Amino acid sequence: MVADVIRVVIAVAAMVLIIRVGIRMMRGMVQPPPDPEPGEMRRVSIRYRCSMCGTELRLTMAPDGDPPPPKHCQEEMDLVAPIDD
Numbered sequence: 001m002v003a004d005v006i007r008v009v010i011a012v013a014a015m016v017l018i019i020r021v022g023i024r025m026m027r028g029m030v031q032p033p034p035d036p037e038p039g040e041m042r043r044v045s046i047r048y049r050c051s052m053c054g055t056e057l058r059l060t061m062a063p064d065g066d067p068p069p070p071k072h073c074q075e076e077m078d079l080v081a082p083i084d085d
Contacts, residue, residue: 039063040063041061041062041063042061042062042063042064042065043060043061044059044060044061044062044065044067045058045059045060046058046059046062046067046079047059047079047080048069048070048077048078048079048080049077049078049080050072050073050075050077050078051075051077051078052072052073052075053072053073055072055073056080057070057072057077
């Protein structure tokens with residue numbers, strides 16, 4: 001009789017613990033990641049091509065999500081549309 005009560009108490013405690021951990025995990029997935037601090041780099045995948053000589057450049061890190069195009073041959077490079085793989 002006492003053993004049954006102890007088992008029920010342990011089961012209820014485990015259930016409450018599992019639910020609380022699950023709710024915290026779900027809240028963590030719903031919240032957007034925090035904004036990076038000023039000066040911190042972000043991952044990007046942008047390709048540019050020089051219209052004068054054809055040189056291509058791929059940016060992988062930038063201070064913001066939409067960096068200005070770099071210059072080559074004294075002209076701004078053209079954005080190359082990404083190819084879906």
